[in-house]
Amino acid sequence: MFTGIVQGTAEVVEIEQKADFRSHTLRLPLPLLSGLQPGASVAHNGCCLTVTAIDGDLVRFDLMKETLAVTNLGECTPGSRVNVERAARFGDDIGGHAMSGHVHCTAPLVQRIDSPNNRELWFELPQAYSRFLFAKGYIGIDGASLTIGRVDGCRFNVNLIPETLERTNLGWRQEGDRVNIEIDPQTQAIVETVERILTQRS
Known part of the structure; x- marks a missing residue:
């Protein structure tokens, strides 16, 4: 983990x-x-x-x-x-969210918006994974636990502080670069469970 x-x-x-x-x-x-x-x-x-x-x-x-x-x-x-x-060890702080290290897909960086002390990045997921996107939900991008800001269909954005830009390779990502995406396991489990129940009822 x-x-x-x-x-x-x-x-x-x-x-x-x-x-x-x-x-x-x-x-x-x-x-x-x-x-x-x-x-x-x-x-x-x-x-x-x-x-x-x-x-x-x-x-x-x-x-x-x-x-x-x-x-x-x-x-x-x-x-x-x-x-x-x-890998996390027993007793480590969980400062982000629990991640498995199993990448689901990649997503291109489609827009980068720079402003003082902030950077907004927009990514586009494959259609099959868009149902796991929720504003304020978690997502793993190149291994970094981040909070989704806004969602627009298959696209979503994250906002990065200077510390994240300094510590990770997201600081030099350019439009067109592909990043690894790990869907939040809890979000995936909830969505797929609800989908399965609705399918059974119909």
């Missing part, structure tokens, strides 16, 4: 490409290395990946075909920076 509070960004320093498979090596920030062992989970842009090898501050992860197809991680190149968060 993850909290959606991004702990920083990490540089992709090496990529090994194979058929429908690749390995990423990240240079993790030193505070995130303490106690890290092979087999541990670290979220990359909100996608839960498993540590396969550690060499100093260089940490390796494997990405299978499904991960490359569903997320934006297949677009990474050496020098790219991804949002990172280590």
Whole structure:
């Protein structure tokens, strides 16, 4: 489980490409290395990946075909920076909302509106996921737990404070960039349960 509070960004320093498979090596920030062992989970842009090898501050992860197809991680190149968060531990503060690290889809950034000390970003979800959008609901964007501001069909916006812009890669996202989306699990469970009950009654 993850909290959606991004702990920083990490540089992709090496990529090994194979058929429908690749390995990423990240240079993790030193505070995130303490106690890290092979087999541990670290979220990359909100996608839960498993540590396969550690060499100093260089940490390796494997990405299978499904991960490359569903997320934006297949677009990474050496020098790219991804949002990172280590798995939550018992007793950690849940400053965002509970996230699984399972990305549902990607969404393009369709509009970026800058104003003093604020940035408004509009994204467009695939039609199948728009029913999970609610104003003031939670959503995971590249691993960051954010509150939805407004909803307009398949489009929704979030408003980012300077701290979020500084801590995450959302600070340099441009229109047309694709971000990973994780639907809030509780919202998904409620919507799908209500849909199922209404279908049974009809």
